[in-house]
Each structure stands twice: as C-alpha cells, then as structure tokens.
Amino acid sequence: MKYSFTGASIPPGVNSVYIPFFADRSRSGLGDLSDRLNRILIDRFINQSKLQLASSEEDADAILDGFISTYSNRPFSIGGNEQTNQNQVQISVNASFIYTNNEDPEWDKSFSGSFTFDPTEDPITGEQNAADEALEQIANSMFNDAVSNW
Numbered sequence: 001m002k003y004s005f006t007g008a009s010i011p012p013g014v015n016s017v018y019i020p021f022f023a024d025r026s027r028s029g030l031g032d033l034s035d036r037l038n039r040i041l042i043d044r045f046i047n048q049s050k051l052q053l054a055s056s057e058e059d060a061d062a063i064l065d066g067f068i069s070t071y072s073n074r075p076f077s078i079g080g081n082e083q084t085n086q087n088q089v090q091i092s093v094n095a096s097f098i099y100t101n102n103e104d105p106e107w108d109k110s111f112s113g114s115f116t117f118d119p120t121e122d123p124i125t126g127e128q129n130a131a132d133e134a135l136e137q138i139a140n141s142m143f144n145d146a147v148s149n150w
Contacts, residue, residue: 018060028071066095113137
C-alpha cells in the first residue's frame, strides 16, 4: 500500500532521508554554492513530502548524495554591437538516490540546470540569482526522479 502527501506517494517504511553536504568540485568560485544546494534540497524533500531529515546514514531510510561537478557563467547572446546581452549560469550535479535496505541505487546520474541574466544590470546579484534558479531546477529534477519511483 502506498500513501500520498502533497502529490508524493512514499513507500511504506520510508520515513527519513539523509542529505549529506554536496561538495563543490566545480571550481565555481562561489563559496556558498554547496550550502545553497543543500538548503534547496532539504526544502524540497522535507517540505514537499512527509519525510523527516535524518542526521546520519544509519538513521535514514533513504540517502540522497552527490557533488557539484561543473559550474559556468558564459555569454549567452551577443547584441548588435558585439556586446553580451545575457550571460548563462549552468550547473551540473552528480547525484544518487538509494534506499538503505537496497544495495543498488534507484538512480545515479547527472542533473543540470541553467538560467540567464543581464550582466550589465548587476553582475554579482544577477549571477547569484541565476545560480539559485539553476540549483532550484536541479533540486526539482532530483525530487521528481525520486518520487517517480514511489
């Protein structure tokens, strides 16, 4: 029997998820990228399902683990005077999702997100916001892939 909470049905016996720190191996230069991804993932998995956040692998029924693999902030479109109109932040994360009572992960793959911004307005805030949007896309994809197996 499966039951559903906020659109996500969870297998019986799965009550908690452990989401360890996702290391930033991308050389992004953004010191808090891992923290931001972790907060977004916890928000997605805890606030949009009935799962509790476990403090260790031993206490968890499921584990979401991974690392930030690539980060780029590049010109996306060129205007008529050869000036960049938009930059695009693109982030890739390698992740796996496993139930602790299984040997094999439900999935182990790469997720990507991207978002464009205008670097002429406020390049620092623009890049930060674009990175957050890309991380949100990645977290949504991970959550959807996890719950699609429920």
